[in-house]
Amino acid sequence: MILIVDFGSQTCHLIGRRIRECGVAVTIVPPEDAFKQINKIQPDGIIFSGGPAFVHDNNSPTVNPKIFSLGIPILAICYGHQLTAHLLGGKVKPGKTKEYGPAVIEINGASKLFAHIIDNHFTVWMSHGDTVTVPPPGFTSPAQTKTAPVALMQNEAKKIYSIQFHPEVKHTKYGALILRNFLKEICHLPIKRTILNPRTFIQSAKDVIGNRDEAIIAVSGGVDSTVAAAILSRAIGNRLIPIYIDNGLMRYGNTETITQLFHTLLRIPLKIIDAKKMFLDALRGVTDPEMKRKIIGRLYIECFEKEAKRHTKAKFLIQGTIYSDVIESKGTKHADKIKSHHNVGGLPDSMNLTLYEPLRSLYKDEVRQLGIKLHLPKHVVMQQPFPGPGQAIRIIGEVTQERLMRQHHADRIVMEEMHRSGWYHKVFQSFPVLTDTKSTAVKGDGRFYGEVVALRVYGSIDIMTASWSRLPYTLLQTISSRIVNEVPGISRVVYDITTKPPATMEWE
DSSP: OEEEEOSSOTTHHHHHHHHHHTTOOEEEEOGGGHHHHHHHHOOSEEEEOOOSOOTTSTTOOOOOGGGGGSOOOEEEETHHHHHHHHHTTOEEEEEEEEEEEEEEEEEOSOOGGGTTOOOSEEEEEEEEEEEEEEOOTTOEEEEEOSSOTTSEEEETTTTEEEESSOTTSTTSTTHHHHHHHIIIIISOOOOOOOOOOHHHHHHHHHHHHTTTOEEEEEOOSSHHHHHHHHHHHHHHGGGEEEEEEEOSOSOTTHHHHHHHHIIIIIOOOOEEEEOHHHHHHHHTTOOOHHHHHHHHHHHHHHHHHHHHTTOTTEEEEEOOOOHHHHHHTTOSTTOOOOOOOTTSSOOOGGGOOEEEOTTTTOOHHHHHHHHHHTTOOHHHHTSOOOOTTGGGGSBOSOOOHHHHHHHHHHHHHHHHHHHHHTOGGGSSEEEEEEEEEEEEEEETTEEEEEEEEEEEEEEOSSSSSBEEOOOOHHHHHHHHHHHHHHSTTEEEEEEEOOOBTTSOSSOO
16 A cells, blocks of 8 residues: 655646556545554555645645654655655755756666666656755765756665656656556565456446436537446436537537437437527626636536426436546645636535536546447547637637637648648647737738637647647648638737646646
């Protein structure tokens, strides 16, 4: 058993996932409960997660320093690394250069964490402001990056290992091996591979819903809600009531696509609610992206609340919420809120439905794995994700009918060219953004003052980190030319080359 102390990192749950993938059980606790829980469950190892706080801030989360004297192996990550140095007598200072994204680590000494790694230099993923400049007494520092002089510190006698980078994310080259080394070489735990089993999710749904009640499921045609619907359809059959709210903000042609999907694949009657005018009216004059999300979330609930009254046997509302939705919506006590998600946050009491989220603990790649094992078509399972609030958050500024038409047109061009070029399945997501910024162009020998479109294309595994995609110049040129020439009111196209962190996936 590994106990993870959650200091609010966006990737804390991802650490747990990586450990469970090695066949080792995990318990995640807040720092204020850590010492009590350690004495209670006697874990084989302890991991401190990262977090958004700074160790010198008032009320920053901390742990009882006695933890370091228990003789239990400890791996501290990011904020946990800084806190370990701070509590044990090292020095932590605000970094002269903050690191968000890739960095190259240089190894100049031995460490059990780096067992079986033959490279002396490799890429790691950073996300920090503070930096450990001097390790505590009794610690050695056999690795550093250009701006982090103590990227790794260790006290092998006390079994304490502390790193500034994030091994849990896929963009750290040997991250999975480093975590396995902690489990195997330091905690002396056996390693075995675990596999997602669809039968487990189907049986869980049966146990939750029971043999009599009906369940309403919110569907969008995307990967998450489709996989959730497939699980529930196998669990309760025709007692599942799928509802699609056509808000006009989804991709062009989405209503026809989702209708075909449920008719031919899941063979469950689909209820479609035409709410395009209602959503557009509610968004009139709204420019703040967080307010857009809240308005859309509220309207979703109102639509489902109204429809639920027509289904008196329905006792549950099913949503395809996944873990990245939860953590971005401040899923843990010490986490920062990144953005609101329309499918996170509960239901009004008047709705009288119990919320059930069968995929809540999974990441996007795990949902895809589950969809494949449920024998869903590849074009459904491997489709690029689309945000719940739809095009509203890809239109910076006010959402008008005219700008929505432009966004739909630009989005269709991007999708067509990504498919035509063979790049669609090589990236995680690709989409245009109406930036609400104007620039001068020349069209037909005349001056034209139009809106700038930003193109966002990136690769990711679990949505928690991402790198911008190096598309061929010819493809970028084709997309740019088509958008500028075919979409009214557009003057130019720019390409976003920002990683996550620091950027989020979407622009808003």
